[in-house]
Amino acid sequence: MRQVIHISLALLLLSLISGEVRAQEFSIGPKIGISQGNISVTGSTFSKGNEKLGYHAGIFARLGGNRIFIQPEILYSNTGGEFEHLQSNNQVTYTASFDRIDVPLMAGFKFANFFRIQAGPSLTFILDNELSTQDPLLTIASEPNTTTLGYQAGIGLDIANMILDFKYEGALANHVDSIAGLPTDQRQNQLILSLGIRLF
Secondary structure, three states, rough: OHHHHHHHHHHHHHHHHHOOOOOOEEEEEEEEEEEEEEEEEEEEEOEEEEEEEEEEEEEEEEOOOOEHHHHHHHEEEEEEEEEEEEEEEEEEEEEEEEEEEEEEEEEEEOOOEEEEEEEEEEEEEEEEEEEEEOOOOOOOEEOOOOOOEEEEEEEEEEEEEEEEEEEEEOOOOOOOOEEOEEEEEEEEEEEEEEEEEEEO
């Protein structure tokens, strides 16, 4: 229910912004980049571990005026991170990896025709996930959610036909409800650096 409310509010916000934007500019092109992700977990026996380097690739579009713009994207992403679980005085490190389709809907403002600030919701569809540990005898059971909602915010630069984006992504909903039968709130956060090429 909370995810439905979050999605509805995000779509309403974008509708209000798009009503203020006159399509004086339209561009589209490919986008690639890297990310540094980590996993935050809740639960008295869980703690955050090391970060994981990820990547993404897809397409973006840009429409708007001289100051206000909207930038939807469709990206295939691989990301994840590590977290730790204390089991009978033994610290077990888990490595999580997610294959996802991310759909960020960014809205922002341009300054001096090359600098941008932007923020917006990001809808994530989890295609596949892997949870592993160094102990081959340890049985791991997890319950991933197939759809989650997050947000992105950051800055960008427009240089000729290139766009550079540096964004932070946070989660508004958890990726996994339980690990090894224990309830936990596992959320994906990441720093994102990407390069896009405007074809026209």
